[in-house]
Structure formats: C-alpha cells, structure tokens
Amino acid sequence: MEKTQGISRARFLAGAAALGLSAAVLPAGAAEAAGRGLRHRGVVYTVGEGESPGTAWSAARMRADVRAIRERLHADTVDVTGDGVERLTATVAEAAEQGLHIWLQPTLADAPEGEILEHMAECGRFAERLRRQGASVDFSVGCEFWLFVPGIVPGETVLERVKNLQTGNFDPVKMQRRLDRFTAKAAKTGRSVFHGRLSYAAAQDDRVDWRLFDVVGIDYYSFHRHHADYVRELRTYLRWGKPLAITEFGTCTYKGAPQAGGMGWDVVDYEKGEIKGDLVRSEHTQAAYLTDLLSVFESMGLYGAMAFEFVTPDAPHRADDPHKDLDMASYSITKVIKDRPDDPRSRWHWEPKEAFHALARQYGRRCDHSQ
Template sequence: MDKTKGISRAQFLAGAAAVGVAVDARPAAATGRHGLRHRGVVYTVGEGETPGTAWSAARMRRDILAIRDELHADTVDVTGDGVERLTATAAEAAERGLHVWLQPTLADASQRDTLEHLAQCGRFAERLRRQGASVDFSVGCEFWLFVPGIVPGETVLERVQNMLDGNFDPVRMQRRLDRFTAKAAAVGRCVFHGNLSYAAAQDDRVDWRLFDIVGVDYYSYYRQHSDYIRELRKYLRWGKPLAITEFGTCTYVGAPEAGGMGWDVVDHDKDPQEIKGHLVRSEHTQAAYLVDLLDVFESMGLYAAMAFEFVTPDAPHRTDNPRYDLDMASYSITKTIKDRPDDPRSGWHWEPKEAFHALARRYGGCAHPR
C-alpha cells in the first residue's frame, strides 16, 4: 500500500448534491453467517505528483460509475485529503446509490489541522446521512504513520524508516497514539451520528470501545484459510462488526509475502524511477490473493471488505521495459496507461487488471440494491 504519495489541497470543485437513495438504517451487526454485508474498493482522491495525474472531477465521476457498473461493488471507501475532493467524491458515490465509507487521511499536517480536516469531512458525512445516504465515517487511518508527533519523523517516509529501524519509544508512542485516537473519536462523535470507525494497522493496539466498527488494514499472507481466520478472530472479541478497510497486494510474483511493504521495490533515487532487482510481473498472483482473502471474509460474515485500491495514477504500466513498469509496485486493481510514457504531462487512462475482473465476477454474483 503505497502511502508515501504527496497530498495537497485542490480548488473547490462542488458542494453536496441532493441525493435520493435508499436508507440503510440497520445498525451494524457484529458477525454474520451469510457472507459480507459490504463489498467494495478504496478510491483515493489525492491530486497526484505530476500535472498529468492531477485531480479531475470528470474522471472521478466516470470512475464511480465504473466501480458500480463494471466492478459491481456496492461500497466505495473514499479516502485521501482535501475536503472538496473528498466531499465531491462521497456525494457522487451516494448519488449513484453506493454505500459510502468516508475516511479523510491528511498526511504530515499538524494534529490541529488533521482534526479540523476530520471535522469538516464528518459534518459533510452527517449531511449525506441525513439526506438518506448509506454512509459510515472513519476518523482516519494508521495515525502513527500519517500524523506527526506520535512516531519521530517529519514525513511519512521518515516515520516508516524510524519504525523499521526501531528508532522510537514504544511506550511513549502508544501513549501518544491513544491520546490522539481518543481526540479524533471525540471529534467524530460531535459531528457525525452514524457508525464511527477507524482504520488501524494490524498490530496497532486500539481502544475499540471508542468506535462502532472495528477497522483493520489487512495484509497478511498464509497458505491456509484457517490461519487467516484464526488471526482475524482476535478482532471480533470486542463484539463489534469488523471491516477490512484495506486488503490487497502488488502485481509481481512473491508480492503477497511482502504484505503491506510490497510497494517498497522502487528505486526513487533513479531518474526515471525504476523497479529494484528482477521482479516478474504477475497479474494472476494479485488476483488469486484477492479472491483467496475474499473467500475468507465471506466465510466469516464480516461487515465490509474494501480492496486496495482502484487506481494509482503515479505508478504507470509499461510494456517496453519491465524495469520501468512501476505498476508492479502498485496495489491497484487497474493499470495506468500513459499516452506518452516519458512525458510527465501526458494524458492517461486505466485498464482493468486480472484482479479487477476477478473481483467483478465475485461482486457481481451478489445482489446489490441500485
């Protein structure tokens, strides 16, 4: 899950449109025996790193339709930063009859700014809910990674490196994480009155009493379904619904074994950036892993599962030289194709990978209200 992308604000695009979709007024159930309640995909709204991959409201609207009509998902996890982008995307998804999981994720901003960003998005989520949309609200994602002041480091990359190197005090980190998570939950409760959640890393220790839904970014790899089930059951001990807020893998042989660090195979010091080593591209590996995990989640009757992610514009696919096929390091279920591969300003489009088709077959086999 490449969460090192730059994130910035964009020009105001659109306010909330009136939505007229069916209300899903049932409270979230803790567990079930009839498959997943919500099947979806993560849609990141960041602007991108180059002019060619900048935010586009028109592209977003086409993508939301594709998520509904081609991927056959019933849920969109709208994440990233920029209140205008987040709210415009959430409104579009709701208007199209999709269940919205709105999760603002502001990287490398102050704690005060992060909470204000959260509050603005939460107020909008509440407006959608009151208008009849089916919406859950997540106060954020892996705060130790995205929010300065919990783990040493001014940027996401610095914090990741300090965690990997052990350059942090785990007791102090947990105390800071608990304090900020409680603040975020309190803000979320003030502005949003539906189901509240948070997306934690697998090993995070979270007081889930603060939330209605347990949320986990899940990137484990096992050969047996029973091992996944054993690991996931520990998140059910709170007696609350469990949402898999991210699951997925990259597009090369061996990627599932790398888990949440599968993206770390790009040499960013090279110009152009290139893949390290001699990876072998494999869309089948990615698709098989996603379907395997989906089988597990379905068998456990979890509340929701959102595949990570729909598209990664800054990791384009290239066929001329595998060394520059950055899509191998992407968790995206689509591949970004640039019109002019060497031009940062080039236009682009996405094409479905095997993972897209595999999920579409599974999602399409379930009845989704429209």
C-alpha cells in the same frame, strides 16, 4: 496512490509490517460475526493532488471512476480516502448519487494536529448531511495515526517516522500513550459531527481502544497458505464483539508479492524510477490473492471489505520495458496506460487487470443473489 511528502500510500503500509510491535491484548469471550456473507463489498478510492500535472485530481475522471466502480466492478461500497475537503466531499456526493454505500476516511498527513482534526470534522459534517438525506454512510476518523500524525512517533514527515520506527528510534510506551490520546480526541471529534457508525483504520498490530468506535477497522495484508490460518487470525479482531471491516486488503502485481504483504511496494528504485531486480509480472498472482481473501471474508460474515485500491495514477504500466513497469509495485486493480510514457504531463487512461475482473465476478454474484 495517495501521496504525502513524496512517499506513496503503499510505502506508508510498510511501517506496520516493519514495526514488530506486539499485538493488542483483547478481551476474551466476544461473539463471532452473525450470519454469512459480507455486508459491504468495495474498493478504496484515493483522492489527492497527484505527483505531476498529468495525475492531478479531476472531477470528470472521478465521476467516470465512480460509475465504473458501481457498473463494471459491481461493488456496493467505495472507501473514499485521501486529503482535501473539496475533493473528498465531491467524491462521496457522487458515490451517494450513484447509490453506493460510502466509507469516508479523510487522511491528512504531516499537518499540525489542529488542522488534521478540523479537516476530519469538515468531512464528518458533510457525511452527516448525506446520512440525514438518506445516504448509507460510515465515517472513519483516519488511518494509522502513529504514521500520519506528527508528534506520536519522532519525525517531521511520514518518511522520517517510518525510518525511526524501523530503526527502533522511538519510545514504545510514550508512542502508545500519545497514540491513545490522539485516537480518543479524534473519536470525540468524529462523534461531535457525525451520528452514524464511527470507525478507524488500524494496522494489524495496533493497540486500539475499540470501545471508542462502532466498527473495528483493520488494514489487512497477511499471507497464509491455508484459509483456516486467515480465519484464526481474523477472529482475534471479532473478540471485541463489534462488526469488523477490512479497510484495506490487496497485493502487488508480480510473482511473490503476496508473501511480501505490506512491503510489496519495496521493489522500486525511486531515484531511477525503475523496478529493482528481475521481477516477473503476474496479474494472476494478484487476482488469486484478492479472491482467496474475499472468500475468507465472505465465509466469516464480516461487516465489509475494501480492496486496495482502484487506481494508482503515479505507477504507470509499461509493457515494452519490465524495469519501467511501475505498475508491478502497485496494489491497484487497474493499470494506468500513458499516451506518452516518458512525459509527466501525458494524458492517460486505466484498463482493468485480472484482479478487477475477478473481483467483479465475485461482487456480481453476490449482487445477483441478494436480488
């Protein structure tokens, strides 16, 4: 998972679930999505430095992963996110070479505002070059700015901002004003360098001026027992009259994880590096949740949906010790197996989980029907 200041992307997601902020008041009367079936089906692929030498970014590994996303997962889209312009651009270039649709979303956290915008602009310029060369590219200016960008919510780091949000140590009016200001600045920066479809990945309850963007992007982690309840909730995002992309959806790998939504990660004692309590690993639970949601998205004819996420190198699977099986707290559709489980420098490989195979079947069927 993407790492910043020692906190994983899965932990970032907890902020949205814990806020309890009111949903945006959306204008009435916009249209439902036209037609049926997703336009783009894919997976989130995070690039970053890694937490240890063994999980550091590797160009060779990335190339193999992108091929697997196309050939084994049968996805037509990859959502490339994380930080580091060279890592991001190398990954999207490989995805373009493999014929995948690209959703590029640079996410530089805990840096000065100017650095975040320049990081975004450099990635946007590269995305525009690919688009002009004929690649299929959407560009997202970022993800959940209130959490990643200093100065919107009190706190110097993501972890501090999460704590302040959870404890109510912030002014919601000032927060929204600062968020609106930065979002507008990010959209302007994105427009200045990229001339294709522009988007942003918001948490479910975020208030966003979607007039700034071409595609509404939502990180979606709800749990409902009936498909109709998902549809009812998702329709609120269609009222803007713009295409809707589910920029993240997924769950962890234990019984009860879907009910925890974006808080599913919160089962790890990070000081001990162990799973808390006596969780029951269940790849079936993860697979069933993902395929149920995918069926909803397909039935609504949404613009796209990207499962979170392809691989989480820093959450390895341990079949021999459930309390060391950090993969249970991961949203990844693959499980990481280390050659030497207790060695941070150990070589590792991933193996598909049930969720991988279930998505591959659904993605593959859609590919067959479209030919």
